[in-house]
Structure formats: C-alpha cells, structure tokens
Amino acid sequence: MISPYLESILIFAGINIILALGNFFPFSAGLPSLGQAGFMAVGAYISGVLTLKFSFPFFLSLLAGGGAALFVGILVGLPVLRVRGIYIVLVTWAFGEAIRVILLNIEYVGGSGGMGGIYPSTTLPLVYLIALIVAIFSMRLRNSRLGRAFQALEADQDAAESMGIDLTKTKMTAFSFGAFVCGIGGALYAHYALYVEPSNFSFSLSSEILFFSIIGGGGVFVGPIVGAIIFTFLPEVFRFLKDWRVIFFGIVLIGMMILRPQGIISRDFYNRCSNFLRSFLLRKGLIEQVDDH
Amino acid sequence: MLVQQLINGFALGCTYSLLALGYTLIFGVLKILNIAHGDVFMVGAVIAANLILFARANFLFALIGSMIGTMIVGILVERLTIRPLKSEGRPLLPLPPLITTLGAVWVLEELVIKIVGAQVQPFPSLYQEMNFNFGPFAVSLSQLIIIGVSFFLMFCLHLVVAKTKWGKGMRAVAENAKTACLLGINVNGTILITFAVASALAGAAGLLVGLSYRAFSPFMGVEIGLKGFAVILFGGMGNIWGAMVGGLILGMVEILSVGYLASSFRDAFAFGLMILILLLKPAGLFGSR
Numbered sequence: 100m101i102s103p104y105l106e107s108i109l110i111f112a113g114i115n116i117i118l119a120l121g122n123f124f125p126f127s128a129g130l131p132s133l134g135q136a137g138f139m140a141v142g143a144y145i146s147g148v149l150t151l152k153f154s155f156p157f158f159l160s161l162l163a164g165g166g167a168a169l170f171v172g173i174l175v176g177l178p179v180l181r182v183r184g185i186y187i188v189l190v191t192w193a194f195g196e197a198i199r200v201i202l203l204n205i206e207y208v209g210g211s212g213g214m215g216g217i218y219p220s221t222t223l224p225l226v227y228l229i230a231l232i233v234a235i236f237s238m239r240l241r242n243s244r245l246g247r248a249f250q251a252l253e254a255d256q257d258a259a260e261s262m263g264i265d266l267t268k269t270k271m272t273a274f275s276f277g278a279f280v281c282g283i284g285g286a287l288y289a290h291y292a293l294y295v296e297p298s299n300f301s302f303s304l305s306s307e308i309l310f311f312s313i314i315g316g317g318g319v320f321v322g323p324i325v326g327a328i329i330f331t332f333l334p335e336v337f338r339f340l341k342d343w344r345v346i347f348f349g350i351v352l353i354g355m356m357i358l359r360p361q362g363i364i365s366r367d368f369y370n371r372c373s374n375f376l377r378s379f380l381l382r383k384g385l386i387e388q389v390d391d392h
Numbered sequence: 393m394l395v396q397q398l399i400n401g402f403a404l405g406c407t408y409s410l411l412a413l414g415y416t417l418i419f420g421v422l423k424i425l426n427i428a429h430g431d432v433f434m435v436g437a438v439i440a441a442n443l444i445l446f447a448r449a450n451f452l453f454a455l456i457g458s459m460i461g462t463m464i465v466g467i468l469v470e471r472l473t474i475r476p477l478k479s480e481g482r483p484l485l486p487l488p489p490l491i492t493t494l495g496a497v498w499v500l501e502e503l504v505i506k507i508v509g510a511q512v513q514p515f516p517s518l519y520q521e522m523n524f525n526f527g528p529f530a531v532s533l534s535q536l537i538i539i540g541v542s543f544f545l546m547f548c549l550h551l552v553v554a555k556t557k558w559g560k561g562m563r564a565v566a567e568n569a570k571t572a573c574l575l576g577i578n579v580n581g582t583i584l585i586t587f588a589v590a591s592a593l594a595g596a597a598g599l600l601v602g603l604s605y606r607a608f609s610p611f612m613g614v615e616i617g618l619k620g621f622a623v624i625l626f627g628g629m630g631n632i633w634g635a636m637v638g639g640l641i642l643g644m645v646e647i648l649s650v651g652y653l654a655s656s657f658r659d660a661f662a663f664g665l666m667i668l669i670l671l672l673k674p675a676g677l678f679g680s681r
Contacts, residue, residue, distance in 0.1 A: 131487060178671045185425050185486045189621055190670055196618060197663040204657060302614050306494055313491055342506075349498030356492045357476045 106223055112331040113226035114288050119311035119323035120233045121280030126312045126323075127246075128273035129253035130179060133188050134195030135281045135308045137175075138168040140300035141198065142282030143289035144208055147217045150290070157220040161286045168282020171198075172275035180270055183256070195305050202297040213296025221291035229287070233280055237320035249273055281308075310348065314355055316362025319369040326362070396529040397651045398644055403535035404604065405643020406542035410597035411616065412623035412635040413549060414590035420566045420630030421586045424489040428469050428496035430617015431504075432591045436462040436598025437515070437608040438504055444516040451518050455541070458595040466591025467584060469496050475580070497614065504610040512609040515602040538600045545596055546636060549589065553632065558585050566630065615659070622666040628676025638676075 101109070122135045146164030149155035155163070175194045179187055208214045240246040248269045251259035260266050289295050307330065315326025334344045355362070380386045411433055418426045440458040443449040449457060473492035523530040553559035561582040564572040573579045601616065602608050623642050627634025642662060649661050669676065 131490075178667050182670055185490060186625075186670060188487075188490060189425075189625065190667060192618065193622070193663040193666040197660055197667070200657065200660040200663070302618075303498075306498070309491075309494075343502075345498050345502040349495040349502070352495035352498070353473050353492045356488050356495070360488060 108331060108335055110221065110223055110226050110291055112328055113223070113230050114284050114291070115311065115327035115331050116230045116324050117226070117233055117284040117287065118281055118308050119315070119327040120230075120237055120320065121277045121282075121284055122308045122312055123237065123317070123320055123323040124249075124277035124280065125273045126277075126309075126317050127253060127320075128249035128270060129256065130187050130270060130274055131309065132191040132274075132277070133302070133305045133309060134175070134191030134193075134198075135277070136300040136302070136304040137191075137195035137198035138172060138278040138281035139285030139288065139304070139308075140202060140295075140297070141168045141171050142285030143295050143300070144202060144214065144285075145282075146286035147214055147289040147295060148208060150220070151214070151217055157218070157290065161283055164286035164289075165279045165283040168285070169275050169279040172278025172282075173271065175278070176271050176274040179274055180267055192302070192305070195300075196302065199297045199300055202300075209296070211297060213294060213299075215294040217289050217293045217295070219290065219293055221287045226287055226291075229283060234320065234324065241320065245269070245272065310352060312362070313352060314362060316364035316366075316368075318361055318366035319364060321369055322362050322364040325364055329363075393651075397647050399529060399531055399535065401644030401647035402640060403538045403643070404647060405640035406539050407597050407600045407604065407639075408616075408619055408623055408643050409636045409639025410542055410545060410593050410600070411620040412627070412639045413546070413632065414594045414597075415620050416624045416627070416630055416632060416635040417562070417586050417590045417593075419624065420632070421562055421583060422474070422489075423630075424474070424486055425621070426469070426474075426493050426587075426590075427490060427617070428473070428493040428500060429466075429590065429594060430615075430620060431497050431500040431613035432462050432466050432469065433594035433598045433601075433616065433620075434608075434610060434613030435465050435500060435504065436595030437602045437612065438508055438598075438610070439595070440599035440602055441513070441515050441608055442508070444518060451537070454518070455596060455599055458599050459592040460595075462591045462595030462598065463588045465500070466587045466594070469493065469591075470584060470587040472496070475583075501610050501613065508610070510610060512607050515606050515608050517606070518603070534603050538604055541596065541600060545593060549593065549632075552589065558582070562586055619662045622662040625666050625676060626669050631676065634676055 118135065118139065121138070122132060125132050142164035144164075145167040146160040149160040149163055150157060175191065178190050182190060202208065203211050240249075248259070248264045251262065251264055252266070252269060252273075256266065285300075292299075311326035311330060312323045313326070314329060315324065316322025330348070359365075377386070411430075414429050414432075415426065418424065418429065436458040439461040440454045443454045443457045447453070447457075473496050474489050477488050477492060519533065522533050524533070524536070551559075553562060561572070561577045562585070564575065564577050565579055565582045565586075569579055572582075598608075601612070619642060623638040624631075624635055626642065627636075627638030642665065645665065646658050646661055650658050
C-alpha cells in the first residue's frame, strides 16, 4: 500500500493531467484560455450538488458535471468565436471570474462559505483511468481530420478557412470539449477535496492550468501531461522551494517563454521519439508496417 | 439620490480611467497586453500605504513616491519580460508577452505577500475626512482629491502625448514601429518611456484607490486589473479618450448597480460588460476598426 501522502500527491497529479488536457484541446486549436478554472468550478459544483443533495450515483454525477461544463462551454464559445488573438484570453478570463462571482452569490451552494461534506468517491485508479482515456483520445485525435484541423487553425486561421475548414464548428468543438474535460476534472476534485468554495477556482488556478501547456509544450498532447506532472511534483521534490514555489514558477514561466517557447516537449521532439520507437518495434518484429496515409 | 450615486461613481471611475490609460498606452505602442499592469498598480498602493505609515508622508510625498516606485517596477517588467522576447528580430506576437507578464504577476504578487503579508490591510488615513454639501447631495474630500488628481494627471498625459517629442515618438511607434525606426526614432527608448508613464499612472491610481476603498491587499492587482481590461475593451484598445470615458462609465455603472441591485454582483458587471461589448462591437465603443 502507498502512503496517504503519496496517494494525495498522485491524485492531484492525475487531476492536474486531466485539467491540462482539458486546456490542451482549445490551446492546440489556437484558443488559449485563461478561464478553465471556471469550467472546473461548474463541474465541481454540479456534481457535488447532485451527489450531496440528490444522492446521484457518483459516475452519473461525473458525467453530469462534465455535461454542465460542456453546456457552459458552448455558451462561452459564442463570444470566443467572434474574437481573435489576445481577445480570446480576455473573454475566457472574464468568464472565469464571472462564474466565481455568480457562485459567490448562490446561497444554495453555500455562497462564499463554500460547500462541504461531499462524499469521498474519487479514488486513485479512477483518476488515472479517466486521465488515460483522455490521453488516448488526445493521441488518437492528433492525426485525425479534426486534430489536423486544430493544428491548421493554430498555425493560420485564414489559411485554414480557405482550405475548407469550418471555423465555427472546429473552434466550438475544441472549446466545448476542453470545457467537458475540465468539468470532469473539477468533479473529481470536488469528490476528493470534499469541500469546495468559489475562491478555489480563482484566476491563479486558471493561469496554473495554462502554465501546464506552456511549460510542458503546447504542440503535442504529451507536453501538458509533462507540465502537469512537473508542476505537481517539483515542489515536493524541492522542499526548500516550498515558500518560494510561486516565485520560482513565475521565473520559470518567463524564462521558458524567452528561451524555449515551444515548451519541454516540442512537436519535433515528439515526432522523433515516436519515429524512433516505431522503427525499434519494427526491427524487433513487435508491430507490423502499416500504411500511414 | 441618483445624482449622489453618479458623483460617487464618477470618483470611482476616475481611478479606473487612470489604470486603464496605462493599459491602453502600452497596447497602443506595443500591441500587447501587459497583464502585470494590475500588479504594478497594486505595488503602487502598497508603497503609498507604507510611505504614509512608516515615513509619515503627506499626500504629495506619497503620490510622488508611489509613482516613482511603480515607474521602476514597470521598467523592470518591460526589460525582463517583454524586451527579451523580441531580441532576435522576430516580430512580437501577442501571446508570448501575455504569458511572460503573467509570470511577472505571480512573481510580483508573491513578493509583496512575502513583504507585507497576504491579508487585506486598512489603508492609513491621511487627513480628516469631511463632506462638502451642495444642496441635497454631498461630495467628500477624498472624492474631490481623487477627481482633482486624476484630471490633473490625465491633462499632463494629454500634454505629453500631444505636445512633446516623447509623445510624438509614442504616436509614431504606435502607427508603425518599423517606419518610426527608419525615421530615426529610438523605438526601444520610446517603449521604455511608455512603460514608465503608464506605470506612474498606475502608481497614482494605487494611492487613489487605497484612499477610496480604505484597504489594500496583494490580490487587488488581479481583481481591479481585470476591470482595467474591461475599460479598454469598452473604449477601444489603444484609444486614450476611450479609456478615460470608459473608466468613468464603468465606475458609474458599478455604483448604480450597488445602489439599485445587489452589491455582491458589483464585480460581475465589469465582466458582463466585457463579454457584451465583445459580442456586440469587438472594436470597442470608440474603436475605428
């Protein structure tokens, strides 16, 4: 058995991986969001209310939390579709803060006092099962029609449109799916922390989620996962950093952007690794040559 | 009652205008958003409060001290987080500076927490508060000071931008940085001056907001900083007059919402306004695009 301390770090790492991937979908389509904590809050509160006050089964409440976040994601997606570049960051930021203020004013879920007594349903295997599902989905998405549409959008929106990519549909898919995943992440968080309050889902959480993609690399799905793991484990490894954690990460963020803007895992690096792995497995006869279109 | 609310909103709006002017100056010249600007403003409030508490500063000394302090912080932000991004001759994209200044937000906020603590602290009072009655409504001394100082600084800014060589440089770089460079304008120097001016305005806003809220905390930068964004979106990005008018309108809308709706929804108005303006007129109310 692992110690409770290690278990809690592992669970937070897993939730962070899910959130990182939830941010990665819009990020990889050129829609950097500073409001993912808002979707997380929607997922956390909806699922918490459903299990606590309506005694829903946990799995159903997870899906409902994700679904509610998806719905809100579509609503937020409408203004996001109309704007470009930095304006996207501003809309999502405003939305994230708006959600927080709205939650502060809903007495039914405790207002600023928060909502406690949520059942401890989140377990380590479950978190990693969901993280694995989302990660495999991201991997399969990469070379699919939709995934390539995301990459085209990120590279050049006008060129992508002239190539026949439906901007509205693609952006909406990226954004609302990211919201869905963050909503599930929030639901898992609520059922592990057992207590949620609006200030949990502040601007700094949204910027941390964006941080995962920047530090790990926003070009390929492995990047945000690596970013989330580093962000969770580094302070535990360097205990002496504990008090200076935020300043340290701030400096890392600035330095990373200046020296290696593509993040730790760049697209090139990922391609080289996967090509190497494939040729290695081919040589060993473990897989067969398949035609990549 | 309505007139009284409008006066209160006008005074609050002046501080928003000062803050938003900084954002809009930087956006106009560099075409980037400096997220750390809200925290530069917060540093201004902290410096002013500490000058008053520990150096027994009077109003003028506190104002000048906080403006110089934030000027230095603003220049550091530019040198450390924005200048390195464009050293290699590549064009400055909008997203990377957004992220590096976000890093600056983390660093500034945490440093201030380390120095003065994370709690909300009362802003020291500078003078005996009094009210001047004009018939049925009243104006407090703080409000007069806020309105007076804000308008004085805005007038100074107008003079700098419209009449001086620095201002000419700013407008030239805002128009087209490359051409300005070819014409012999020191672009990096101009950007530095822009940051210094914008940050000094934020420092003054820090003192004034401290006086009107009577409190300061390390987190006020992010909270009020977002309102600055709402203002420049409302008034049109990079538009100086838009920032002034937008700030006044946001201040009045907020106070009216407190007076006639629920006070706890006050902060939601800035965000609602922001989303609404992006939906209806993304170029801003006074935007020409």
